[in-house]
Amino acid sequence: MYGFIVNKVSGNGRALKIWPQIEKMLQEKNVRYCVRFTEKSKHATSLVQELISKEKVTVIVAVGGDGTIHEAVNGLIGTNIPLGIIPAGSGNDFSRGLGIPFEHDQALERILKEKPKIIDVGYVNSxxxxxxxxxxxxxxxxxxxxxxxxxxxxxxxxxxxxxxxxxxxxxxxxxxxxxxxxxxxxxxxxxxxxxxxxxxxxxxxxxxxxxxxxxxxxxxxxxxxxxxxxxxxxxxxxxxxxxxxxxxxxxxxxxxxxxxxxxxxxxxxxxxxxxxxxxxxxxxxxxxxxxxxxx
Missing domain, CATH: 2.60.200.40 (Tumour Suppressor Smad4)
Known part of the structure; x- marks a missing residue:
């Protein structure tokens, strides 16, 4: 089960704009998924926790920019649930650093096919x-x-x-x-x-x-x-x-x-x-x- 978190305001609404195309691809491929949309600042962190505990997702996918990823990561720390990213922000530096394609269809294909890799995380205080x-x-x-x-x-x-x-x-x-x-x-x-x-x-x-x-x-x-x-x-x-x-x-x-x-x-x-x-x-x-x- 893939849990998608779509940031409504990422990229001035780009994440929301591309979501119907992503959803169509998921349906065509018969992928099991659920989706949540952020409503406020730091909402993605609590949505991650909700999707893991209530929907029993095995992958979290952030559709947004570096701010969305930042919030999602803070909800994933301490779990073994992997994070997938479909870049839709203004900077997309996390995706750039890991070589994730900026086109949503290519990013989704990689999420569905590739195996998870493990990376380091930094902390500023806590x-x-x-x-x-x-x-x-x-x-x-x-x-x-x-x-x-x-x-x-x-x-x-x-x-x-x-x-x-x-x-x-x-x-x-x-x-x-x-x-x-x-x-x-x-x-x-x-x-x-x-x-x-x-x-x-x-x-x-x-x-x-x-x-x-x-x-x-x-x-x-x-x-x-x-x-x-x-x-x-x-x-x-x-x-x-x-x-x-x-x-x-x-x-x-x-x-x-x-x-x-x-x-x-x-x-x-x-x-x-x-x-x-x-x-x-x-x-x-x-x-x-x-x-x-x-x-």
Missing amino acids: TSFCTVAGIGFDGEVAQTTNVSIYKKLLNFVRMGQISYIISAVRVFFRYKPANISLIIDKKLYNFSNVWLIAVAILPFYGGGLVICPKAKSNDGLLDICIVQGMSRWNFLRTFPLVFKGTHISSPSIKILKGKELEIYSSTPLIVHGDGEMMGQTPIRIRIEPSALYVI
Whole structure:
């Protein structure tokens, strides 16, 4: 039994638009399924739990974007129920990182044919994430994007990834870098004039930005990108390099790896995970190896 969770607002309604086509394919293939539609923020988490306990589903399929997946994962942790994804959001970075097709028919075919694989999951304090947690500039950009009008407009024309770039430009002119202390696997690092810290399980965020090019979903390690010591002008010049992941050659960017870290800052910094707000520093981030089954 496949349990589908369709986010009504993902991709400015794209998930809802493609659902009839998905349902037709399921009926043609005589696949047993049930479906639930999200009605509010964080609804997908409780829907996952409901489908598992009441409908006895053996697979959960999220039809939506990274926010939908984030909520579904938080409902699946601790179970052996695999997650399938049909991308229908603005960024789709989780799907991009795992090579899941963006076309709904191809994504569904893979869900019905492939076997589950197991991947790592990260935690910001007690809340899980499965792509990237961002601190500082990243956090403010994610918050700005989530409340923007242009995100909805760009989602409508399937150009939602551009909303991150617009927000980054807006935040750029007001953001003030901070001094940071990191404790990574019990080793202390101090950095001054830090723009952002990205803690990654998968390489992508912000709709395809390759923030940690070598991040792997099953190596039991977090990839940690620290951008520090840059002038405002150098930061602006370096930012476009993130589209191809070539920014890591800059001497002002450090890539570290670890299993857990604590982050302390001279001023409170906004933290996001999978684009969802998760509070402010100080925080603790850790990895839980082999914690989630994905088709």
